[in-house]
Amino acid sequence: MIDYLLDPAHWTGPGGVGTLVGEHLFYTAVALAVAGIIGVPVGLYVGHTGRGTFLIAGFANALRALPTLGLVVLLVMVLAPVFASGLAFVVPSIAVLVLLAVPPIMTNTYAGVRAVDPAAVDAAVGMGLRPLRVLFSVQTPCAMPLILSGFRGATLQVISTATVAAYVSLGGLGRLIIDGRAQNDYDKMLGGAVLVAMLALLVDLTLGLLGRVAVSPGLRRHAQAAG
């Protein structure tokens, strides 16, 4: 495994580690961006108005039970004929990644807005803020820690599932594991597994640090006092 990773020939070129890491991060970023565009507004709406709560909980639980590998294979087989050859694997795979990333983002956004101290909301209303200003200036910043932890969970899920999607010809680091298996090259599989694990850890760590920056200083002091 060490030998595989130390061989410079494995790092460059179209199937090299550099390209695979880039692809993996690209799929992850696209899936999270789309999932965020869907999940955050829905979560904010449900959290702010309290409408549709049961839908959110049911949706999240049902999706957790769906076997990701089955979903990827099914969507690729059903959707692949619809798209041009270059996109035949990428679009269905990213659709599955989005589908998996939406629930944690949505439920955490909703839970974050719900968990905001009602006194803070009352104070904002009392100061004359309109409902939308209350949502964006008070509820959203207060919910930020939970929203970000939703993104963090979603990111892990997406990185993990993008690895699995290499089975249906998606690029990324999963290629090393799937191709290594096909070629009976255990060193290659192991190298891929180590790289995927390291990528997941590094991305998670980075998001954790970003979270510290993105959370309002007022909330941080509060958290310290409470803890």
Next chain:
Amino acid sequence: MNFDWIGREADRIGELLVWHLGLSVIPVVAGLALALPLGWLAHRGRWFKSALLSAAGLLYTVPSLALFVLLPSVLGTKILDPVNVAVALTIYTVALLVRTVCDGLDSVPVETVRAATAMGYRSAHRLVAVELPVAVPVIAAGLRVAVVSNVSIVSVAALIGAEQLGLLFTQGAQLRFLTPIVVGIVLCLALALALDGIVVWLGRALTPWTAKAGAA
């Protein structure tokens, strides 16, 4: 959908279902058995808590396919050995449940613990007879997440060839045949639903007082 195929392959599907059931349930039981003492340690010691919870977080970060591939070289097993899958899922379960058990024990009201102490319960007896039962709802909630996500993660092991319902997905992909894929997804969902129901039922059976509170 090709129902003839389902009829012909029923025995084989049943076998895969049993494997899937075993690979989902055994790690949850083993994981809970390990997480209870670890969660209790995390609940007791402050320094230990942050160390244990960060370690659990790190383990939970490792993608499942990577863990399935890494474990044989750690355990010295063959790559096709179902033990790898069972150990990987036990690791995920422990990582998830340590926090849950710790949160559950933290959620026991101080008055309850003091009342039990005043009634003469000593630490170990109090833990088993008072604190753990009161923590059951929180632990059961974590157990539901663990069992349902395990059912889904087990199927990923098909990519390295282990016996379970995930093989229906790889078979379907190789033959360009939808029926096994749909059968696999439906059975996985049914299994997750059934196991989730069992955990909910067990949680209620262990906490008869919550049913009364809910009805009132």
